C-alpha cells in the first residue's frame with residue numbers, strides 16, 4: 001500500500017534522544033499512532049521525544065517548536081531538545097543567525113551556539129508557585145512533604161521550567177529507587193498533570209549527579225529541564241552555588257542560576273546521528 005514518506009533526523013543531547021521533523025515548509029500533524037511508531041525502539045525509529053520545527057507563530061520568535069513524549073503526550077518544554085533544534089536549524093539551512101528564539105506551548109527560549117557541538121539555552125525564569133507547576137499545596141515552600149501510598153513521608157522540591165518537576169535528594173543516584181519512586185510520584189494526586197522526577201546527589205556546591213524519571217517516557221540518560229529544576233531546588237535548599245556541573249548518565253550539562261526571578265542558563269551538547277526516512281500509510 002503506497003504510504004507517506006517521512007524524512008526525519010535522529011539527534012541526541014547527552015544521550016536524551018530525538019526524532020526531529022521539519023514542518024517549516026508544510027504542516028505536520030502527527031497521529032498518536034505515528035508518534036508511537038516513531039518513538040518505538042523496535043517497530044519504529046526509537047527516541048525519547050519527537051520534536052517538530054514549525055514556522056514562527058509571531059514575529060518575536062524565529063521558530064515554533066512542538067514536543068511529544070514517547071507516549072504521544074504533547075508537552076511545553078524540552079531542554080536537551082532545544083539544543084538539538086538549534087543545531088538542526090543551522091545544519092538544515094533554516095537559519096544562520098547566531099542566536100535564535102523559539103516558542104513552545106509554554107515557553108519562549110533563546111538559543112546560541114557555543115562551539116561545534118555545544119549550545120547555550122536561556123530556559124527562562126523557573127516557576128515556583130504551586131499552581132504554576134501544577135502541584136497541589138496550600139502555599140509555596142522550598143520543601144514539601146508528600147505522603148506516599150504506603151504512608152511513608154517523602155521530602156521534595158518542586159519547580160516548573162515550562163514543564164513540571166519534582167526533585168528528591170539522595171545519597172547515591174546509583175542506589176536510588178528511580179523507577180519505583182518516579183512512577184509513584186507521577187501517579188500521586190498532588191501532580192494533576194503528572195511530573196518529571198529528578199534524583200539529586202550533591203557532590204559539591206558546584207557539582208551534582210542526577211537521574212530523571214521523565215513524564216511520558218521513563219528514565220532518560222539526560223533531562224535538560226530536569227537539570228535546571230534540580231539546580232533551582234538545590235539552590236533554594238542552600239546546597240549549591242550559582243554555576244553547577246550536572247553529571248547525568250549520558251554526559252554533562254552546565255547550569256547557571258543567579259537566583260529568584262532570574263533566568264536559568266543551560267549549556268550542553270547536541271549531536272546529529274543520522275538522517276532517515278520512514279514510510280507510513282496515509
Ligand SMILES: N[C@H](CCC[C@H](N)C(=O)O)C(=O)O
Pocket residue numbers: 016048049069075076077078079080081163164196214215216217220222223224225226
Ligand atoms: N518528559 C518531559 C519532556 C521532555 C523533557 C526533557 N527531555 C528535557 O530535556 O527537558 C515532560 O513531559 O515534561
